[in-house]
Amino acid sequence: MSAxxxxxxxxxxxxxxxxxxxxxxxxxxxxxxxxxxxxxxxLGLTANSSEGSKLLDYACGTGVVTKALGADFTTIRGIDISEKMVELYNAAAAQSSGDERPVAVVGDLLSTPHSASLAGSEWRDFDLAVICAGFHHFESPGEAVQRLVERLRPGGQLLIVDFLPFDDEVDRERKLREQMEHTHGPGHDFPDMTHTIKHSGFNEAQMSEFYTAAGLTDFGFNLAAEASSMELKNGKVERWMFFAKGRKAA
Ligand SMILES: C[S@@+](CC[C@H](N)C(=O)[O-])C[C@H]1O[C@@H](n2cnc3c(N)ncnc32)[C@H](O)[C@@H]1O
Structure with missing residues (x-):
């Protein structure tokens, strides 16, 4: 695992x-x-599409994607590098009532070599793989798209939910943090997460390029109905959520 x-x-x-x-x-x-x-x-999900279908919730955290789309799938698997997030995901999954409960494991498909525990057939042939709010935390986003596409069945789809560029905000946060630490010492009640962000958001052209390079077709891109508000270490910010989908050749 890289630093x-x-x-x-x-x-x-x-x-x-x-x-x-x-x-x-x-x-x-x-x-x-x-x-x-x-x-x-x-996404082409209908009440009839669920029989035998598989969802991968990558960088699953506590399972937002699983909760939102899980009812459309028979088999649901989550992967996250954080053991504590996986514990929370599995605790929530234990309360679910379906025939087969969602299961998350600690793992990283983006490192070389990949986690050995993700080598089996259980971790392949997904109908839909989703990364929600994780993409801007990845070291090499283009490579991440390729690694996820490898896990799709032919004709399967990748959906990335992330934010439009927010570079100014990250710069502002870093500067404010430095000032705060210099004058008052760290004091705000939300942890500083700027060091976990590699890319400060993406635009439609960048997403389309990643998807095309990974051989995906049927690219689709749209934005949330409203901006998203967050109260980060140094104050309130607004970001715009986007949804980018693409399909692996059948
Ligand atoms: C902002 S959270 C989003 C969690 C969840 N998808 C949601 O929407 O609430 C980002 C997640 O990405 C995970 N993550 C970061 N890098 C990762 C990697 N290389 N592989 C798997 N998970 C990763 C983090 O541990 C964290 O749980």
Whole structure:
């Protein structure tokens, strides 16, 4: 695991204890859920599509994607590098009532070599793989798309939910943090996560390029109905969520 990925693992393990405890975090999760749910038809998910179908919730965290889209799939698997996030995911999954419960494991498909535990057939041939709010935390996003595409069945789809570019905001946060630490010492109640962000958002052209390079077709891209608000280490910010889909050749 690279030093950057290790920093993500550590930061999200620590964040897990307060994940979804603050009103703005709950509002953001509810927004992801609602926006994902309203895109079921756009993704071709229908009441009849669930028989034998498989969902991969990659960088699953506590399972926002699983909760929003899980009812459309028979088999649901989550993967995350943070052990604490995986524990929260599996605790929530234990409460679910379907025939087959969702299961998440600790793993990293993006490192070389990949986690050995993800080598089996159980971790292949997904109908849909989704990365929600994880893509801007990955070291090499183009490579991440390729690694996820390898896990799709022919004709399967990749969906990435992330944010439009927010570079100014990250720069502002870094500067404010430096100032705060210099004058007052760290004091705000949300941890600084700027060191876990490799790319400050993506635009449609960048996403289309990643998807085309990975051989995906039927590219689709759209934005959430409203901006998303977050209360980060140094104050309130607004970001725009996007949804990017593409299909592996049949
Ligand atoms: C902002 S959270 C999003 C979690 C969840 N998908 C959601 O929407 O609430 C980002 C997640 O990405 C995970 N992550 C970061 N780098 C990863 C990697 N290389 N492989 C798997 N998971 C990773 C983190 O541990 C964290 O749980």
């Amino acid at each position: 950057f990925t290790e920093a993500n693992r550590k930061a999200f393990d620590e964040l897990a204890t307060i994940y979804n405890t603050k009103p703005w975090q709950q509002a953001l999760s509810a927004q992801f859920t609602k926006e994902l749910h309203t895109r079921r038809a756009w």
